[in-house]
Amino acid sequence: MLKKKMIAVVAASAAFMLSASGCATGAGAEGAQDGEKKLSFQLTEPTSLVPHEDPGSQVAMASCANLMEVNVESQELEPLAAKSVTSDDATTWKIALQDGWTFQDGAPVTSDSFAKAWAKTATGSNAWQGNGNFASFAGYKELNPTDGSKPTTDELSGVKVIDENNFEVTLTAPNADFPKLLSTSSLCPLPEQAFSDPDAYEKNPVSNGPYQFVSWDHNQEVVLEKWDGFKGDDGFSGGADKLVGQIYTAVDAAYTDMTAQNLDMIRNVPATMVSKAKGQLGEESLYEVKTGSKQYTLQIPEYVKGLEDPDLRRAISMSIDRESIAASLLQGYATGSDSLVPPSLDSYKEGSCESCTFDASGAKDMLKKAGGFDGTLVIEHNSASDQQLVQAISKQIQDNLGIKVALKPMLGTELESRRNNQKLEGAVFGLWGWSYKSSDQYLSQYETGGDGNATTGYSNKDVDKLLKSARGEQDEATAAQQYAQAETLIMKDMPSIPLFIPTDFGLQSKCAVMNDAQGDLQFYRAGYGC
Template identity: 85%
Template structure:
């Protein structure tokens, strides 16, 4: 976006473009009773069905209509529950709501529905996962004292309800990405019942999105039904009458069900499964997300003793033969990372990680310069995915550096708890993707107190200053340059080792016409092709 006196996002115009995506239709027998169109999708057992508690949940995305959202028909960010989002300085934002929108129980969606939800989510003592999305709102620090004291307030002072249809939000610093932030589930509205009867609401959530909650059979399935009262355009929803999230602990079990005709959609398909799927399910079963929005990394907590030296971290990076792994194990369905951001982002600079090129001899020399490493490098990771990949990476580090490496697999919930509690014992292998398309979504992990920073705890005042400047810059080219400068400083300390950009595949049955949005698959956007 070029620099303008007025930043505005209105219903008739889009804020930014994303890469176009395709879809395919097929035939099948998923019609339920009386011709009901039903699609099933892979799901893990939800922590919560409330969007603010689990913002990345596919269920949350289906049941909530955000203020802003990417329309899959136009591939642009457009107002959805909002009528307009405007600012003259990118710091104070005026939000006007659509007229006469309601929750699924008929209660009106008002400015208070958003403000009350935001205040509860932003209050640290509630321990909702969406809390960090409000870190740049004025008043956030008062709701999140770092010394363990009682919060000084119960509301974000930067959020003002003007009237039933109008809100004003003031940020601590200018942020041209704010309309994109409004497309995330953590900023969904909540009805009054969520506050008057929170336990009842958790068990039977009501929202304002295209699908409504029907049932949750724990560790088995979550059922959603199309809501006829949804007022958004077709590009904000899908074609199924009923969505069934079938719960699995591993993608292999989901794949087995798909081959048996008992599942319609899988996301984040491992590269090692792609060739098998082509052979067993056919080429048409694969859906490729065109925008490369994900990256594998090895993040290193700053508090882990023995791993503090940047030269040691760079030696570890140089000991990994990314090209060989991408070609063999990943079968060409990944590319080597050479930056902390994927190439699909404007701030990407080829080769910004100069220690991401394999050099076994150079790695050993750098290890010696760092004073060697006598301990055991522990790599913690989610046990339900990518086990072969992390095993190969660990073996290369061990063989090429001559150090001991120990894998520590665990469930994702345990890994998250260890992150949040600062109890990690070594590096963390994982996959990171954006909530909206911006370099900030990657680099804020390395900003003091930024989203995702809890893993490494990295802090550099010069980086923080550049991040604030980049976020507030309304000229996209200048903003990208500032983000690139921030990355260059981060790479000197190497708190994170870039590994791979995976080719992102989903699997679909003939009945599921998949759609992606913001670089990721969203099951509730799927068309019904039978």
């Protein structure tokens, strides 16, 4: 049997940073004329620049060095800020830090830098987005009282500091994916000033990663510069001296700037834009991510009245002609999804979603079985992307089921808040991707209290039991079987309708050389190619 490489991971020695030279065109040209290698990238207005508050932020990823990280050269998960991460039982983990690492202001990175950052993130009353990543830590419940009372402690009991460079983490149950979890931004360290003067720190954050914060002109741009003190090797950073995140509310505006040579990089490029980019920017402008890690879904909150019946959800799913939309609107750069996980994961079982096959007549029969639907199906979505796609889906539901559908577009920050605070009024359309490669990253959304579970609020004790068992299983084949069994149970209730697996493209200028790490395209990893 294949075993997970999770018992002991030890760091390789640090090497030199990426470098490049030459002339420049496009968005990097102005900086390159005076010797500066500058790359610009598409960005939405951040909710915060602190990784724990906005873990998915490209700015946060660039400024933080995790304990573990995927090396883009080896495509393997390796220690970064950690020297080693070891465990005998996948429940208690010993972490040793690299010697001599500092924050960008020169303060040392110590065990306390992690322990205090994790405790603050895990405290529910702080309402930081990274909170859910600590649900498996011993002491998490004490920091997140369910009765609305204030925590009686400000520490995670499962995190024990031994000395400046060594600490120990105890989980509530075995988790063979724990080293992967350590590669996420919400588990970054924080310097002392983040606790002594948090308001000032929010405006001028300091971390330990390859790029350091320079400025944030709200709704305009965020500027980062290469930090010479970063000790990670080539596979953990990029080749630009300066990164400029140019803020857009829609991808179309970003694309216009790229055609005018005023932008270097765009990620999550809509399929509708790919053919246009080929003609206007050339084939070399497209970067195809090697591992499919993303999925479009229509998630249905359990708390929205009128949408509770699984047969109604199946009817909605059956009314959508995925293959037609994939071939026409998405121009072949997507496939219809038939599972809650993408095919790149070991637990994927073809056809696990039986009602994901288009059947207009069967959809109407299923709607009758559900007792019909007299209201209006509201679909909430991010106004900054995929407008045509969500419109096509809603039209098919409306035409093939004969029910009313109303779209509710909004900014991503508002949608995120509505999801996390269970304020949704209908189904929510969105694109989901993993923070690290694991079926748990998708299915934990449907675990009681799991990461992302706030969107649907779905709960099933049998599902919880299977996910807990799979998470702690060290044999990969057995874990995949258990994740598949959990998905089968989830699909009976259908809290989420799988839609599409997109071919994931980025757009790059002549000066940007994009890289991806196991399905995740990160701007700060780009090489400088001019």
